[in-house]
Amino acid sequence: MAEMLEVSGLTKRFGGLVAVNNVSFSVREKEILSVIGPNGAGKSTLFKLISSFLKPTTGEVRLKGERISGLAPHIAARRGVVRTFQETTIFKNMSVRDNVIIAHHLRSKASLFGFFLGTGAARADEAAFGTSADEILALLGLSPLAGETARNLPHGHLRALGIAIGLATNPSILLLDEPFAGMNHDETMRMVEMVRRLRERGLTILLVEHDMPAVMKISDRLVVLNFGQKIAEGTPSEIQANEKVIEAYLGSEDEAIGL
Numbered sequence: 001m002a003e004m005l006e007v008s009g010l011t012k013r014f015g016g017l018v019a020v021n022n023v024s025f026s027v028r029e030k031e032i033l034s035v036i037g038p039n040g041a042g043k044s045t046l047f048k049l050i051s052s053f054l055k056p057t058t059g060e061v062r063l064k065g066e067r068i069s070g071l072a073p074h075i076a077a078r079r080g081v082v083r084t085f086q087e088t089t090i091f092k093n094m095s096v097r098d099n100v101i102i103a104h105h106l107r108s109k110a111s112l113f114g115f116f117l118g119t120g121a122a123r124a125d126e127a128a129f130g131t132s133a134d135e136i137l138a139l140l141g142l143s144p145l146a147g148e149t150a151r152n153l154p155h156g157h158l159r160a161l162g163i164a165i166g167l168a169t170n171p172s173i174l175l176l177d178e179p180f181a182g183m184n185h186d187e188t189m190r191m192v193e194m195v196r197r198l199r200e201r202g203l204t205i206l207l208v209e210h211d212m213p214a215v216m217k218i219s220d221r222l223v224v225l226n227f228g229q230k231i232a233e234g235t236p237s238e239i240q241a242n243e244k245v246i247e248a249y250l251g252s253e254d255e256a257i258g259l
C-alpha cells in the first residue's frame with residue numbers, strides 16, 4: 001500500500017519541554033491509524049503539527065511526497081490534510097444541509113459571496129454542491145436530519161455534522177481529534193461504523209483517541225506516544241501485547257489499555 005502521509009523526525013519544544021520528540025511514522029493509503037498515549041504524552045501537539053496549526057521545531061510532514069509542514073493551516077487543508085471541524089465552526093442557525101453546502105463553497109472562496117448574494121453562477125454551483133452534500137449526508141446517516149437546524153442536533157449527530165463539513169472540502173486524509181469523546185456506548189458504536197464507511201469509500205484516516213475499546217476495534221494500526229516519544233507501532237493485537245505500552249499505561253492514571 002502506498003504511503004499517504006509521512007511524519008519524519010518531528011520534534012516540538014515549548015521552552016525546555018519537548019512535547020513531541022523525534023517522532024516518525026507513515027500513514028498508508030486507505031488506512032485507519034490511531035495515535036494513543038497517556039495524558040500529556042504529546043498526542044494533541046502531534047496532531048497540531050500534522051494539521052499545520054503548529055510549526056515543528058525540527059522534522060517534517062509530507063502528504064503524497066510533498067512537504068506540508070510550515071504551510072498555513074488553511075493551505076494544508078486545501079492540499080488535503082483536513083482536521084474535523086470543531087462544533088464552533090458549525091453555523092448553528094442554519095440547516096444541516098446548508099452547513100455542508102457552505103463547506104463546499106469554502107473550497108473556492110470566490111463563490112461564497114455569490115452564495116449569500118444568490119448570483120446565477122453561485123446557483124449553478126449550489127446545485128452541484130447540493131448533490132454532493134446529499135451524498136455526504138447519506139453516507140453519514142444524516143439524511144433524515146438534512147432540514148433540521150444545526151442547533152437542535154444531539155451531541156453525536158453534531159459531531160457527525162463536523163465530519164460532514166470536513167468531507168465537503170474533499171480531503172486526502174481526515175484527521176479526527178477524539179471523535180468518541182463524551183459519547184455514550186450507542187453513539188460510539190455509530191461513530192465506529194461511520195469511520196469504517198469512510199475508509200471503505202477510500203479515505204485515509206488518522207485519529208487521536210482516549211477510548212481504548214473503540215480505538216482497538218477501529219484501527220488498522222496504532223502509534224503509541226509516551227513523554228513525547230514513539231514507544232510502539234503496530235496492529236491492535238501487537239499493541240495490546242507490547243510490554244512498553246502496558247508499562248506506560250500502568251504508570252499513568254488513564255484507563256487500562258483494554259486487555
Ligand SMILES: Nc1ncnc2c1ncn2[C@@H]1O[C@H](COP(=O)(O)OP(=O)(O)OP(=O)(O)O)[C@@H](O)[C@H]1O
Binds near residue numbers: 038044045
Ligand atoms: N502551547 C504549549 N505551551 C507549553 N507547553 C505545552 C503547550 N502545549 C502542550 N504543552 C505541553 O506539552 C506536553 C504534551 O501535551 P499534549 O497536549 O500534546 O499531550 P496529550 O497527549 O494530547 O495530552 P492529553 O491526552 O491530556 O490531551 C504536556 O506536558 C503539555 O503541558
